Amino acid sequence: MTNPALKPPKIVGETLEMKVANMTFMLERLAQDCAPLQFIRELTENAIQGVQAVDGGRGEIRWDFDRVRYELEPKEGYKLAVIDTGIGMTGPEMVEYINQLSSSMHAQSKHGNFGMGAKIAAAPRSTHGLVYLSWKNGQGSMIHLWKDPTSGAYGLRRHPNGEFWLQITDDIKPDPIKGHGTAVIMLGNNYDENTMNAPPEAQIPSRWITRYLNGRYFRFPEGVTVKARENWSALDDSHNMLRKVTGMEDWLKKNSSESGVLKLKDAKALWWILKDKVDDSGSHPANGHCAALYDDELYEMTVGHPGVIRLQSFGVIFGYNKVVIYVAPTQNESGGLTANTARTQLLVSGQPLPWAEWCAEFRENMPDPISRLIDRVAAGAGSTESAASIRERLKQIRDLFKFSRYRPASSGKFVVEDDFTNAGGMARRDGAGAAGSGAGGSSQRGNGGRAGDIYSLFAGTGTTPAEEVAGLFDPQVKWVSVKDGSRTRDFLEDRAAKYLALSNTIQANADFRVFTDMTARWCRQYGHVPSAEPVIESVVREWFQQQLVEAVLGALALRRSGNWSEQEIEQLWSEEALTSAVLPRYHIDERVKRALGGKLGTLKDREASTA
Ligand SMILES: Nc1ncnc2c1ncn2[C@@H]1O[C@H](COP(=O)(O)OP(=O)(O)OP(=O)(O)O)[C@@H](O)[C@H]1O
Ligand SMILES: [Mg+2]
Structure with missing residues (x-):
C-alpha cells in the first residue's frame, strides 16, 4: 500500500517530519466541512485545470453518465461521471496524486491548490468507489479509490495483477476523450446506487448539476466548455440532453x-x-x-x-x-x-x-x-393615510415612550454618556456641547442589570460612540403584498411585519391572515353596504398599524436601559415578535367596530331599520 502512514519516518534536516497516523479519520473529518455538493466543484475544478494544461487551454468537460459501464453492468445502475479532454494522468501519476492527501501536480499555496479538493469532497461521498480512467499520450490507465469494506481504510483497490493501477484499452474510453483526458466515475455508497439521481440537498433535481455549477461559477476560463446532462431519468428518456453551463x-x-x-x-x-x-x-x-x-x-x-x-x-x-x-x-x-x-x-x-x-x-x-x-x-406599496391619525392618538401617551435618540454603534458620529437609566442620554458631537437633548437627559448612574458584575463598576463613561437613531419620529409603515409586487413569498410569509431599523420603516404584510381574516369578517357583516371593502380594509390596517408602531416605539424606549443589549432589543422587533404583537385582537376589533360604525353606519342601526 502507498498509505503514507506506513512509510518510514521522513527526516528533513534535523527534524523528524510529522505524519498522519489515521488518514481515514482525517479524511472524513475534513469531508465534514465540505458542503454537500462540493464534490461537483472539486471534480470540475480538477477537470478545468487538466484542460488548461494542454492544447492551448481549449477543451471540454462533460457531466454525464458512464455509458460504457452501464452497457457492461446494467445491474449496477447509472453512474455519474465527469469527463474532460485535459492533459490526463499516467497510472503512477494517479497513484501519487489521487492517493495522497495534500498531493498535487500544481503549485501548492494558500491561493492555489491545496492538494485535497477531490479527495476530501468526493471520496467520502462515494465509499464504494471513485474510478479514475485517464489517458495520457494515447495510453489509458485506471485506479479505483474506495473505502475498503473490510478494513474501513480509504485507498486504492488492488487489481488482479497485484498492482494498484491498471492499463486499459480504448474500448472503455468515453466521449469526447481522444488522445488525452480523464473520466472520474462515482460509484456511490452501494453497489447499485444510481448516482445520476440528485442527492437530497440538491435544488432543481432534474438539472441539479447545471444549477449547482451556475450558482458556483461566475464564469469559466476562456476556451473551456462545460456541459451537463439534464432532465435525466433513464437511457431511453427522450427529454434528456447535454446543456452548456456558462456560469x-x-x-x-x-x-x-x-x-x-x-x-x-x-x-x-x-x-x-x-x-x-x-x-x-x-x-x-x-x-x-x-x-x-x-x-x-x-x-x-x-x-x-x-x-x-x-x-x-x-x-x-x-x-x-x-x-x-x-x-x-x-x-x-x-x-x-x-x-x-x-x-x-x-x-x-x-x-x-x-x-x-x-x-x-x-x-x-x-x-x-x-x-x-x-x-x-x-x-x-400601500402607504397609509392613517399615519397622521395614529400620530395624533399616540400624542396622548407620548410620555410613556421616552426613548434615547442615540444608540451605541462602533462607527457612530456621536459620543454619548454611558447612562444606564431608561431615559436616554445627553449627546455630544466630538465631545463638545450637546447636539440634541435626549428625551430625559439624566446622567445619574442607574443600577439596572449590573448587580454582581464587578467589572461593570469600571465601565468608562461618556465614551460610547453612537449613531443617531434614524428619525426620532414614529416609524413609517409600508403595507407590502404579493399582489402589487412589493413583497415576494420568500419574505414575511405568514408573518405580520418586519422593522428595518436603519430606515426606521415597518414593512407590514398586507397578506398576513390576522389582517385579512378580520377584514373578511367585517366585510361579511357589512355585506349590505356597497363597496364597503376598501373602507373596512383601511380601518383594519390603521388599527393594526398603530399596534405595530407602538410595539416598535416601546422597544426603542427600552434601549440603553442597562437591561437590554442591542441584540436583545432587535429581537423585540423581529418578525416573530411583531407577529405576536398583533395576535391579541379583542381591543383592536372593538376599535374597528366603532370606526366602522362612524363610517358605514352601525350594525345596530341596520338591525333597527330592517326590523
Ligand atoms: N481530471 C484531472 N486531470 C488531470 N489531473 C488531475 C485530474 N484530477 C486530479 N488530477 C491530479 O490530481 C491532483 C490532486 O487533485 P485534488 O483535487 O485532490 O487536489 P488539487 O486539485 O491539487 O488541490 P485542491 O485542494 O485545490 O483541489 C491534482 O493536482 C492533479 O494533479
Ligand atoms: Mg482539486
Missing part, C-alpha cells in the same frame, strides 16, 4: 437591464438590476441574491429568505427580488484573503468576510438606478 456572468448579462460596479474600501461590489421577465428555467438562481466573488467563483451565496435579509441590509429594502450584488474582496498586501480548506467560505486574515461593513458602505453610496428601483416599488 452567472453570462446569465446576468442577458437578464439584467442595468448593472455597475461600486468601489468599496477593501472590495468592489458588482450589481445588477434584473429585467422584469427573466429566464427562470431553474438552471440559475433567478431572483435577487448576494454572494462573494473570488477567482471567478461565487462563495457564500444567499438566496431565498436569507438573500432578502442580506439585500435589505445592503439597503435594498424594496425591489430586492430584482437586485443581485456580488462583492469581490481585494487581496490585501499580506495576501490574507483565502478560501477555507473546504472552499465553502472566504476568509480575510482568518476572519469571516466583513459583510456588515460592506452593507453599510453600499447603503451610503447606493447606486442611483437601485435607489430609483427602491422608490418605484415602495411607491407601489
Whole structure:
C-alpha cells in the first residue's frame, strides 16, 4: 500500500517530519466541512485545470453518465461521471496524486491548490468507489479509490495483477476523450446506487448539476466548455440532453437591464438590476441574491429568505427580488484573503468576510438606478393615510415612550454618556456641547442589570460612540403584498411585519391572515353596504398599524436601559415578535367596530331599520 502512514519516518534536516497516523479519520473529518455538493466543484475544478494544461487551454468537460459501464453492468445502475479532454494522468501519476492527501501536480499555496479538493469532497461521498480512467499520450490507465469494506481504510483497490493501477484499452474510453483526458466515475455508497439521481440537498433535481455549477461559477476560463446532462431519468428518456453551463456572468448579462460596479474600501461590489421577465428555467438562481466573488467563483451565496435579509441590509429594502450584488474582496498586501480548506467560505486574515461593513458602505453610496428601483416599488406599496391619525392618538401617551435618540454603534458620529437609566442620554458631537437633548437627559448612574458584575463598576463613561437613531419620529409603515409586487413569498410569509431599523420603516404584510381574516369578517357583516371593502380594509390596517408602531416605539424606549443589549432589543422587533404583537385582537376589533360604525353606519342601526 502507498498509505503514507506506513512509510518510514521522513527526516528533513534535523527534524523528524510529522505524519498522519489515521488518514481515514482525517479524511472524513475534513469531508465534514465540505458542503454537500462540493464534490461537483472539486471534480470540475480538477477537470478545468487538466484542460488548461494542454492544447492551448481549449477543451471540454462533460457531466454525464458512464455509458460504457452501464452497457457492461446494467445491474449496477447509472453512474455519474465527469469527463474532460485535459492533459490526463499516467497510472503512477494517479497513484501519487489521487492517493495522497495534500498531493498535487500544481503549485501548492494558500491561493492555489491545496492538494485535497477531490479527495476530501468526493471520496467520502462515494465509499464504494471513485474510478479514475485517464489517458495520457494515447495510453489509458485506471485506479479505483474506495473505502475498503473490510478494513474501513480509504485507498486504492488492488487489481488482479497485484498492482494498484491498471492499463486499459480504448474500448472503455468515453466521449469526447481522444488522445488525452480523464473520466472520474462515482460509484456511490452501494453497489447499485444510481448516482445520476440528485442527492437530497440538491435544488432543481432534474438539472441539479447545471444549477449547482451556475450558482458556483461566475464564469469559466476562456476556451473551456462545460456541459451537463439534464432532465435525466433513464437511457431511453427522450427529454434528456447535454446543456452548456456558462456560469452567472453570462446569465446576468442577458437578464439584467442595468448593472455597475461600486468601489468599496477593501472590495468592489458588482450589481445588477434584473429585467422584469427573466429566464427562470431553474438552471440559475433567478431572483435577487448576494454572494462573494473570488477567482471567478461565487462563495457564500444567499438566496431565498436569507438573500432578502442580506439585500435589505445592503439597503435594498424594496425591489430586492430584482437586485443581485456580488462583492469581490481585494487581496490585501499580506495576501490574507483565502478560501477555507473546504472552499465553502472566504476568509480575510482568518476572519469571516466583513459583510456588515460592506452593507453599510453600499447603503451610503447606493447606486442611483437601485435607489430609483427602491422608490418605484415602495411607491407601489400601500402607504397609509392613517399615519397622521395614529400620530395624533399616540400624542396622548407620548410620555410613556421616552426613548434615547442615540444608540451605541462602533462607527457612530456621536459620543454619548454611558447612562444606564431608561431615559436616554445627553449627546455630544466630538465631545463638545450637546447636539440634541435626549428625551430625559439624566446622567445619574442607574443600577439596572449590573448587580454582581464587578467589572461593570469600571465601565468608562461618556465614551460610547453612537449613531443617531434614524428619525426620532414614529416609524413609517409600508403595507407590502404579493399582489402589487412589493413583497415576494420568500419574505414575511405568514408573518405580520418586519422593522428595518436603519430606515426606521415597518414593512407590514398586507397578506398576513390576522389582517385579512378580520377584514373578511367585517366585510361579511357589512355585506349590505356597497363597496364597503376598501373602507373596512383601511380601518383594519390603521388599527393594526398603530399596534405595530407602538410595539416598535416601546422597544426603542427600552434601549440603553442597562437591561437590554442591542441584540436583545432587535429581537423585540423581529418578525416573530411583531407577529405576536398583533395576535391579541379583542381591543383592536372593538376599535374597528366603532370606526366602522362612524363610517358605514352601525350594525345596530341596520338591525333597527330592517326590523
Ligand atoms: N481530471 C484531472 N486531470 C488531470 N489531473 C488531475 C485530474 N484530477 C486530479 N488530477 C491530479 O490530481 C491532483 C490532486 O487533485 P485534488 O483535487 O485532490 O487536489 P488539487 O486539485 O491539487 O488541490 P485542491 O485542494 O485545490 O483541489 C491534482 O493536482 C492533479 O494533479
Ligand atoms: Mg482539486
